[in-house]
Amino acid sequence: MSARVAYLVKRFPRLSETFVLNEFLEVRELGLRATLFALMDPGEKLVHREARDLMPEVRYAIIAGRPWFSAWRLLRGAAAQAATNPRGFLRVLWALLSVHRSVPSLRHAIEGLWLARELRRLDVEHLHAHFAHSPAAVAYMARLAGGPPFSFTAHAKDLYTTLPRNLVIRAKAATFVLTCTRFNSRFLHDMLLDVPTPIHVVHHGTDLHRFHPSRRRPEPDLIVSVGRLVPKKGYPLMLEAMRLMAAAGVSFRCEIYGGGPMREQLEQTVSDLGLQGSISLHGARPQVEIADAYARAAVFILAPIVVPDGDRDGIPNVLVEAMASEVPVVSTRISGIPELIEDGNNGLLVEPGDPAALADATTRVLIDRHMAGRLAKAGRRTVERDFDLTVNSRRVAELLGGSSIDATETRMAVVG
Template identity: 40%
Template sequence: MSPVVGYLTKRFPRLSETFILDEILALQAAGVDLRLFALADPREAITQPDVAAVRGPVGYLHAGRGPLRATAEVAATLLAHARLAARSPRRYLGVVGYLLRRRRHVSSVRHFLEAGRLARWLEADGVTHLHAAFAHGPASVAHFVHLLTGLPFSFSAHAKDLYRSPADLLAVKVEAARFVLVCSAAAASDLGRIAGPAADKVVLAYHGVDTRRFRPTTAEPDADSGEPIRVLAVGRLVPKKGYPVLLDALARALAGGAHLQCRILGTGDQRGAIEAAIGRLGLGDTVTLLGGGTQEDVVEQLGWAQVFVQASVVLTDGDRDGIPNALLEAMAAGLAVVATPVGGIAEVITSGSTGILVPPGDSTVLAAALAGLAADAGRRRRLGEAGRRQVIARFDRAVCARAMVRRFDPGTGRSDRSPADVAV
């Protein structure tokens, strides 16, 4: 009998979380019977067109605002918990005791309450395994569902949800889960150290990209055309993306005689600061902020670009990138890429072979790398071709999805491991 998998994320669909959408579509294409749930509806103005291809509705634990909606949610939550308590009083009181002893935080109480409602939906849908797409809130809700009902669960860990979560709570969730999927070997190693004896549950499962959709389209200008080299960055306008470093590097490269044009695709809280830096550095004629965009916009901009930059940094609170999907998409599109070895990026790029790695936060070295690529069309072409081969071989969406599908084996008594996966 094939498993019915509940897939729980924080908010869906989110414009910036294309890896979640890609994962859902790939799992459905592989034949996994998914039931989709989210803690909330983000209600963003722009959504990815591919959302229309997702099969089935999404169950939202928090679907809207207003007193009537809030009252209905409270009533449904109380009813769900009353039924759980009546069905198995001892189990229910044990979970309440655990909550009071070990998880005395407002967020934990919220996750416990959400788990009661979700558990009822999962039972109604015949779900046999629950997977949470993030290590923080969604995994906490899934853990409480497991404690309340015994339903097996797993979760994925990525970047912020891993590095900004309390280590002791992560260890508890790993121990309780059937398995944990982590999107880079660096993150798998970090989580494995936190998990201690349960480290063997941590499994490396790379995100994949659609290498048929993202493919080379850029036509290089003639060597003597005098056109600027076209540089692209894609990602949310948030501190860990390192945009101030990129802007400073562009200013340095231009001052050294490089001829560059840059576009940045993304939205975020740092837009005002980035606009101010563009003005301060005199980059108004060089850098264009495009705002947010869909995957179609990403494809279009990759077709425009010749060089892709990922200037990621590690923040003081530990937050960092894992392996940015935009970086994989750029490599699949055959662009020469310059990036920093933050998170799992060095697992994708061998410097000088499939791209160029520069120290995080070092605008001088980044400027030199950009200037060097601007002056060498042959090197841009070689790096782009090698990068695409790397992504096709290791990060194709269908291949990565097959590795994930093996996790949802209905035979819980058998090993969840397979030779194709790397474990900690």
């Protein structure tokens, strides 16, 4: 029988973290006995059908709408775990007193104690946390408290904005670390020079049936972009590229899908540029509507940048989805994106922060239909080879299923 594992995420469900949902469902489909824990429910109004179907069985630390009951339940569970495993409680206490002296760390410790008890009651043999910040912190505390061995996946913002000291501590205690790009892997190897924990690269996979060229019915001159409306996605630069294209007499329509805090700012920019008739913002949409947008797109563009606090994308999943749908793509040369897009072969890349180059590349794809078709077909082949959801999830399942092992007390030690 396969190992009993648990996944831990910070929030569930989240429209922008569909890749976690897809991986979880796929490793289950592959035979792994997996349970999903979440620290909280973000209360998003738009929820994928698959996520909604899963929600009744998700085990939440903080139950939506019941904060006082949740706090009492967490404290009761933490106290029960401390009484059952006093050595584990002392390890958690020492971690708080010696290194993690902050209110968030105290919260992580309580959640970790509660979680260790829940995992023990379910006979979970391995815990996997998605994201290197809060979920990995709670998984680490749960391990100190007497919970099972754990691993975590480092993605993008969580990796580049978490304190290096904390990354080292969590990685040292983990059975292994996963990350979704080779760029991230190099960053981790440089940071964890003296940490023997294995680091594995497994790209996020995409559903090759849901995103398939058989749906294609491209509309001439239609540009599509999908992503959260946050600074690292580079939307102001993209709108400036649209202005340059309009000034050069290029005919286009642009549809932007995604919600986020920059929406009002971007709508105002579109108005200021006089492009209301050419650019429309559609807000967050479920995957079925996004798949339809890919099917209609003549070109897909995304212009990520690195923002001042270090936050950046890894390999944006929307680029993978667009390429799987056989849409020609234009993006920027940052982080892990060149692992997906080889400039001139299966897409076009420009330097980040260069709206003129972005406008030029997008115009080339719109005008040169032969080149667009060649890039699109090569893009689909790339995704089939390296980003198949089932193939990549099988690698994750193999790692999780084979890792219910022998971590030692020394691997759990607090590192100063």
